[in-house]
Structure formats: C-alpha cells, structure tokens
Amino acid sequence: MRQTELYSPPSRVRSLIEGALAAPEVVFPRTGTIACQGVEGANSQAACDKILPRGNIMYVKSFEAVFDAVESGLCQFGVLPIENSANGSVRMVYDLLQRKRFSIVRGTTLHIRHELLAKPGTKLSEITEIYSHEQAIGQCSRYLGSLNGKVKVIPCANTAIAAKMVAEGINPKAAAISSHACAELYGLETIKDDIQDSDNNYTRFICIAKNPIIYAGSNKISLILDCKNEPGALNSILTKISAYGVNTSKLESCPVTGRNFEFIFFFDLDASVREQGVLPMLEELERISESFTFLGNYSVI
Known part of the structure; x- marks a missing residue:
C-alpha cells in the first residue's frame, strides 16, 4: 500500500467515487427515458438507439x-x-459537464458520413445556401472551400x-449537410455524397446522468484538470498517471475563457476505479491540480 493511502486526508474525489460504489454493481439498462438534442434523424438519435436500444427519446x-x-x-x-x-472536442459540452457537475455513465462511437441534400430536382449548380451544424461544417471544410465562396454556409x-429546414422551406436552392437517413426521412435527394474531409470520420457520444453511477464493466475515466502555470506542472501529472501503470488515451488542451494563454486539460484514462491503485492516483491528481473535475467512469460500446 502506498503512503498516500495511509496518510492522506479524505478527498472530494474519494467521497464521490466511494458514494457511487456504495450501491450494488449493476449492468447498464436497456430501457429508460433519454434526452437528445435535435429532431428525428439526428446522429444523436442513432447514438441513443445504440446506447439505450429500448429507450424512449425526448427531443x-x-x-x-x-x-x-x-x-x-x-x-x-x-x-x-x-x-x-x-x-476535435465539443467545447460547449465539456463546459456544461464542468459547470453542472453531471456524470458520464456510458459512451459510444459512430462513423459519420455527410451528404449534401436538396429538394428533388434541384441541381448542384443551383445551390445558393447550405445549412448544417457547425461541427459538420468543419468536417466538410475542404468540400465547402472548393465552392469558392459562391454558396452561403x-x-x-x-x-x-x-435537413428538415430545407425540406419544409420555400427556397428551392437551399441544401443541407446531413445524413442519408435524413434524406429518406424528409424526402430529400442526395446531390453530392461523402463530402466529409476524411472517411475516417468518427464522433464520440456520451450518456450523462444527474448522479454519479459506475456501472459494471466501466473501463474509461474522463477528467478535466487545470494544472499550475509553472514549468513541469503538466509533466508531473503525466508522470503520476504513468507511475500507476495507467494509459492516457486522450490529452487535449483548451484555452480558459478570460485568462490570457492559460489552459485546462481534457483527459481520458483507460482504467476503472475498482482497480487497485486507481482511486489513490485520482486523489494525487486532485491534490496537485489547481482544479479537478471527475467526469465519470464508464464503458464505451
């Protein structure tokens, strides 16, 4: 047993995790009510269907x-x-997770393919406006750049x-960057397919809950850390993680709003809090960080 386990005072992350582990270990449910941003046909709906196959979706x-x-x-x-x-990361979701103190309880990854959809009979050369989510716009930046500013994005x-806006709108020259499923759902035609910059285009989705729950088989830990603005501070965090034999599968810096050239860090670790040494490691990370947010311990399907 490490000295930190023997002599360190109780920490907030220990209290949080031990509270979550106090409940009997259960498998993730297949039914329940689940909130999803958007409308029918959204990629988030496909993620809902994969995470909670018999769930009731509220848009x-x-x-x-x-x-x-x-x-x-x-x-x-x-x-x-x-x-x-x-x-990259969806910063707004990380901000909400940190501010509202919700927990990630499940995750999944979807292969995303983007198509340019328009009303039946519309030609590609006639398009004057393209609608889509900012992430999809970013994922199709190469194709959109090839239009040489002739189309308003x-x-x-x-x-x-x-897709729904284009289908229900009055502008016959409007198009949407969306999915093949949405073309069928909203009665649109694909006028250009596979317009994403890369075929290796995947989006990771998370399932959140109000209270921390650690379901059976959880093997990924997500954190937000703010380390001291001094030489070697980030290296110290990485060294401690490595010393416990834990793999860091994601490390991303993000500027802190209102603080010049200061950053927080998004971490994903391949570990379970049920494994020996992982909870003491998290306590050490909490102690040496300026701020520390434990987002959850969960599995990705």
Whole structure:
C-alpha cells in the first residue's frame, strides 16, 4: 500500500467515487427515458438507439436543454456528442459537464458520413445556401472551400434540423449537410455524397446522468484538470498517471475563457476505479491540480 493511502486526508474525489460504489454493481439498462438534442434523424438519435436500444427519446432544442431535462427528472439520461476525430472536442459540452457537475455513465462511437441534400430536382449548380451544424461544417471544410465562396454556409442547431429546414422551406436552392437517413426521412435527394474531409470520420457520444453511477464493466475515466502555470506542472501529472501503470488515451488542451494563454486539460484514462491503485492516483491528481473535475467512469460500446 502506498503512503498516500495511509496518510492522506479524505478527498472530494474519494467521497464521490466511494458514494457511487456504495450501491450494488449493476449492468447498464436497456430501457429508460433519454434526452437528445435535435429532431428525428439526428446522429444523436442513432447514438441513443445504440446506447439505450429500448429507450424512449425526448427531443430538445439545445445541449443545455439535454442537461435541463435530466436535472428536472423528465429524463433519466441524456446523450451528447463530445468529440469528433476530425474536428476535435465539443467545447460547449465539456463546459456544461464542468459547470453542472453531471456524470458520464456510458459512451459510444459512430462513423459519420455527410451528404449534401436538396429538394428533388434541384441541381448542384443551383445551390445558393447550405445549412448544417457547425461541427459538420468543419468536417466538410475542404468540400465547402472548393465552392469558392459562391454558396452561403449557414450554421444551425443540428444536421437533422438542417435537413428538415430545407425540406419544409420555400427556397428551392437551399441544401443541407446531413445524413442519408435524413434524406429518406424528409424526402430529400442526395446531390453530392461523402463530402466529409476524411472517411475516417468518427464522433464520440456520451450518456450523462444527474448522479454519479459506475456501472459494471466501466473501463474509461474522463477528467478535466487545470494544472499550475509553472514549468513541469503538466509533466508531473503525466508522470503520476504513468507511475500507476495507467494509459492516457486522450490529452487535449483548451484555452480558459478570460485568462490570457492559460489552459485546462481534457483527459481520458483507460482504467476503472475498482482497480487497485486507481482511486489513490485520482486523489494525487486532485491534490496537485489547481482544479479537478471527475467526469465519470464508464464503458464505451
């Protein structure tokens, strides 16, 4: 047993995790109510179907509304995109996780393919406006750049909402960056397929809950850390993680709003708090960090 386990005072992360582990270990449910940003056909819906195959989906307008639905008790869970392999992390979701102190209880990854959709009979050369979510716009930046500014690109809340807007709108020259499923759902035609910058285009989704729950088989830990602004501070954190034999599968820096050239760090660790030494490691990280947020211990399917 390490000295830190013998002599260190109780920490907030220990209290949080031990409280979550006090309940009997259970498998993740297959049914329940789940909040999803967007409308029918959204990638988040596909993630909901994968995470909770027999769940009842409630569609809401924004990422924050997903949190609100869970916080109010309208839904047991919420599903949100957190990272894309081409366009990086979804900063707003990390901000909400940190501010509202929700827990990640499950995760999944989807292969994302983008198509340019328009009303039947519309030609590619006729398009003057393209609607989509900002993440999808970023994932298709190469194709959009090839249009040489001839088309107005308009961000909206969701790729499925973009398809719905085009289908229901009066502009016959509007198009949406969306999915093949949305083309079928909203009666649109694909006028250009596979417009994403890379075929290796994956989005990671998380399932959140109001209270920390650690389900059976959980093997990924997500954290947000703010280390001291001094030489070797980040290296000290990485060294401690390595010393416990834990793999860091994600490390991303993010600027802190309102603080010049200071950063917080998003971490994913391949570990379970049920493994020996992992909880003491988290306590050490909490002690040496300026701020420390334990986002959850969960499995990715």
